[in-house]
Amino acid sequence: MTVSLNRRTAIVGVAESDLGRTPGKTALQLQAQAAQRAMVDAGVKPKDIDAVFAHMPDRFSSMAVAEYLRIRPRFTDTTNTGGPSNLSHVLHAALAIEAGLCDVALITYGSTQASDRSRSLGGLPDDPRNPRGQFEIPFGHLTPIGSYALAATRHMHLYGTRPEQLAEVAVAARRWAALNPRAYKRDPLTVEEVLASPMIATPLRVLDCCLVTDGGGAVIVTSAERARSFAKPPVCVLGAAEGHSHHFSINELEEITVTNAIHTGRRAFDMAGVTPADIDVAEIYDSFTITVIMTLEDLGFCAKGEGGDFVSRGRIAPGGEFPLNTSGGGLSYCHPGMFGIFLLIEAVRQLRGECGERQVSGARLALCHGTGTTFGAQGTIILGRD
Amino acid sequence: MAAAERPVPGISEETKPFWEALKAGRLTIQRCRACDHRQHYPRPFCLSCLSEDLEYVPASGEGRIYSYTWNHRPADPYFADKVPYAVALVELPEGVRLLTNLLDSPPEAVRIGAAVELVVTRVNEEISLPLFRVKGE
Numbered sequence: 001m002t003v004s005l006n007r008r009t010a011i012v013g014v015a016e017s018d019l020g021r022t023p024g025k026t027a028l029q030l031q032a033q034a035a036q037r038a039m040v041d042a043g044v045k046p047k048d049i050d051a052v053f054a055h056m057p058d059r060f061s062s063m064a065v066a067e068y069l070r071i072r073p074r075f076t077d078t079t080n081t082g083g084p085s086n087l088s089h090v091l092h093a094a095l096a097i098e099a100g101l102c103d104v105a106l107i108t109y110g111s112t113q114a115s116d117r118s119r120s121l122g123g124l125p126d127d128p129r130n131p132r133g134q135f136e137i138p139f140g141h142l143t144p145i146g147s148y149a150l151a152a153t154r155h156m157h158l159y160g161t162r163p164e165q166l167a168e169v170a171v172a173a174r175r176w177a178a179l180n181p182r183a184y185k186r187d188p189l190t191v192e193e194v195l196a197s198p199m200i201a202t203p204l205r206v207l208d209c210c211l212v213t214d215g216g217g218a219v220i221v222t223s224a225e226r227a228r229s230f231a232k233p234p235v236c237v238l239g240a241a242e243g244h245s246h247h248f249s250i251n252e253l254e255e256i257t258v259t260n261a262i263h264t265g266r267r268a269f270d271m272a273g274v275t276p277a278d279i280d281v282a283e284i285y286d287s288f289t290i291t292v293i294m295t296l297e298d299l300g301f302c303a304k305g306e307g308g309d310f311v312s313r314g315r316i317a318p319g320g321e322f323p324l325n326t327s328g329g330g331l332s333y334c335h336p337g338m339f340g341i342f343l344l345i346e347a348v349r350q351l352r353g354e355c356g357e358r359q360v361s362g363a364r365l366a367l368c369h370g371t372g373t374t375f376g377a378q379g380t381i382i383l384g385r386d
Numbered sequence: 387m388a389a390a391e392r393p394v395p396g397i398s399e400e401t402k403p404f405w406e407a408l409k410a411g412r413l414t415i416q417r418c419r420a421c422d423h424r425q426h427y428p429r430p431f432c433l434s435c436l437s438e439d440l441e442y443v444p445a446s447g448e449g450r451i452y453s454y455t456w457n458h459r460p461a462d463p464y465f466a467d468k469v470p471y472a473v474a475l476v477e478l479p480e481g482v483r484l485l486t487n488l489l490d491s492p493p494e495a496v497r498i499g500a501a502v503e504l505v506v507t508r509v510n511e512e513i514s515l516p517l518f519r520v521k522g523e
Contacts, residue, residue: 135485251475
């Protein structure tokens with residue numbers, strides 16, 4: 001017997017911590033700040049939380065966050081898949097709540113990557129006997145951008161995708177960021193400026209890459225029934241799926257221009273009982289411009305190879321037919337190492353109608369998709385108004 | 387100040403035959419004697435049938451570029467005076483792909499589908515790497 005999680009749980013609280021540069025705070029403190037604000041948003045206290053999900057800054061993360069907030073959870077999870085981790089946490093929270101193992105779940109994220117002056121994804125230091133140490137690092141492979149560059153080069157070869165089309169993703173993100181008072185980079189950006197930015201690994205340039213900032217966020221999940229008594233309109237979880245195809249070795253993919261999102265997207269859409277055409281607003285992780293183009297294809301918003309055309313001519317920018325990354329994304333709003341929590345926060349705010357100048361009118365269905373490592377991990381969450 | 391050295395792989399038990407063969411000038415690919423499955427990077431057992439009856443078959447030295455990128459930033463101090471340098475995924479007729487560098491290859495010749503040839507390159511007494519070069523006319 002399979003149990004559908006469609007509309008069984010809802011997100012009732014969301015908040016960011018301080019963003020940008022926060023040298024006075026640790027990753028744990030950013031999570032605590034975000035958790036405090038999310039709890040206020042939801043109208044709950046630490047004593048009401050009985051499940052904690054966190055994967056930063058180390059392997060004991062859910063314990064660290066719980067101790068800091070004086071929470072003693074009966075369900076705990078430190079799943080780390082990189083970018084989609086907090087989306088996996090929503091899936092796991094939904095399972096636990098549906099099974100009656102917990103009632104109110106706190107999911108947090110925080111990183112001081114910018115103040116730490118590092119793009120490191122954290123975790124264990126690389127053992128040179130590990131696969132990367134033997135089969136990638138000796139060849140001077142840049143991680144993770146080098147793998148995205150390999151995918152982009154092949155995508156351009158197979159489908160004629162052009163650098164100008166990659167640049168459109170960055171330009172659209174900046175136009176959304178201009179409407180977001182919390183965004184880090186808000187000044188106008190043109191395709192020409194993106195194409196003039198320094199090359200890092202062909203074809204990816206500096207402005208094809210997400211920001212490096214500090215920041216954190218938190219969301220609170222509870223059952224759909226319980227959510228109705230909360231102050232703000234609940235945002236229901238309709239579909240949720242996770243998966244991973246590899247760790248860091250993009251060479252493990254059968255075809256490096258096709259990601260595991262083809263599976264997580266299908267599973268999430270099936271659970272939700274909706275199709276890509278039904279989505280009003282999408283928050284798709286933009287670690288690099290190519291990430292967005294390939295993910296749009298793999299989720300089924302357009303055919304494989306048509307992602308470059310899909311993001312052109314303002315379709316994904318404010319006023320276009322397909323509102324995408326409405327916060328300004330990792331490319332322009334913030335990016336403390338990973339972005340999963342921020343996909344969720346923005347989607348919830350869009351569905352609640354809290355987005356002010358960047359509000360997508362009448363938004364009722366939102367999709368969030370996170371990508372981890374070198375397209376290694378994926379997570380898809382579909383949310384809807386109650 | 388001594389020039390920076392290329393980062394070297396750490397040799398693990400299951401990859402020892404792979405690196406020893408390269409030290410002797412040969413690129414080899416793991417093949418399962420039980421089911422003929424080929425795999426790279428080497429594992430302690432066949433990923434298809436779990437057999438530990440594995441052999442290392444010599445690669446022909448031929449390949450084709452599956453994808454590539456020119457790094458304009460060095461991943462390691464060793465590469466600082468070599469930018470831009472090419473990192474590529476090369477498809478071998480033996481049925482696997484591997485990550486490598488392209489040596490002495492004019493940028494206009496570096497294209498997906500281009501034929502490449504193996505250049506086993508000594509790094510130190512213990513380690514030689516399987517690098518490639520675009521085939522000349």
